[in-house]
Amino acid sequence: MAEPKAVVLLSGGLDSATVLAIARANGFACHALSVDYGQRHAAELAAAARVAQALGAVAHRIVKLDLATFGGSALTAADIAVPIDGVKADAIPVTYVPARNTILLALALAWSEVLGARDIFFGANAIDYSGYPDCRPQFVRAFEVVANLATKAAVEGARFSLRTPIIDLTKADIIRRGVALGVDLSLTVSCYQADPDGRACGLCDACRLRRAGFEAAGMPDPTRYFGRA
């Protein structure tokens, strides 16, 4: 019997790489979706392509969408700097991209419907994260409701499932899970200001959360850093 299809949002970071490995381990034919939204860390898209291939995705698409048209985020607007002074617990940082995950999930839903896939895998994490509102479980559940009202497939009886297998894991747990599933985490890029070669700054929130995760997991950090970090 053919494997059921799934769409997996794949950023190129370690969270979504681990999610892809989990989806594969659960027997899905994985269609990986990345979005080139004008992020300054475009190296993550190259990483996504490498990860998709290494983990046996049956397809990988990169959809281009210029969110820099709207601006309003350090990840898409050249005049807003990426903070490098440590993760703050009490505020959503300027690396938040307005409505990004809603947009990514809407695109994943579109591709799922065309493919006949019913499962969408999304690497949201609400533990070791930057406090982004669109990574919280209540957002995930609300989007799933939308998916099951928005689509012709749902009207005709299909049921879309939005799967977030790492939402409650610590970064260390995600790393352990990824490694256990054979993910080569050295392929992944998390840094918000990675250089074109995929080397990391070591100072932005994404780098700090990642590095702390490897430390907590007691595993060597395969990340390549540029500069003093």
Added chain:
Amino acid sequence: MAEPKAVVLLSGGLDSATVLAIARANGFACHALSVDYGQRHAAELAAAARVAQALGAVAHRIVKLDLATFGGSALTAADIAVPIDGVKADAIPVTYVPARNTILLALALAWSEVLGARDIFFGANAIDYSGYPDCRPQFVRAFEVVANLATKAAVEGARFSLRTPIIDLTKADIIRRGVALGVDLSLTVSCYQADPDGRACGLCDACRLRRAGFEAAGMPDPTRYFGRA
């Protein structure tokens, strides 16, 4: 006092043109948003630009997003023909674009958040329409829930309103409302296979619903048709 800002999804058809006029009449500084998603009726984007200017939108953006990457619709896939044999009451037609309105609303939400707008105007209609699931009131309400969970602005206390002022109107009522508000409906393009000059086929569902609306309103149809129609 400055007018409050709103984002208005503007396709270039008569429904969204009327919605823009309603938003203006309600005192909003309107930021019109169109999406070039690879639709075969690209003439509607030129119409959107004309309508935005004529109705006094303070800004108009066209965001490019290649939904033809996914295909699966007569509006984005060259190998699926636009039906011209009449509106069917019992099935969602192949002109349905998977998850399109979810994607459009997600983009409108992104721009709204960046602008500090709290009102999003959307020309969904659930009366004289083609049965698209993402035009129904329950979809609209579910997306509004998502908007108020997804965003930093909402976490910080803002409340987004998704306004659908024509959702319960007949096409004739929409036409009357638009004309009463001074909309030059000859600027609008509804046809799914409009020619580059914006002339309509007269045979697709969009044309049939539009023409029947003018007839029911007892108003002259300003649409320019090509061919035998």
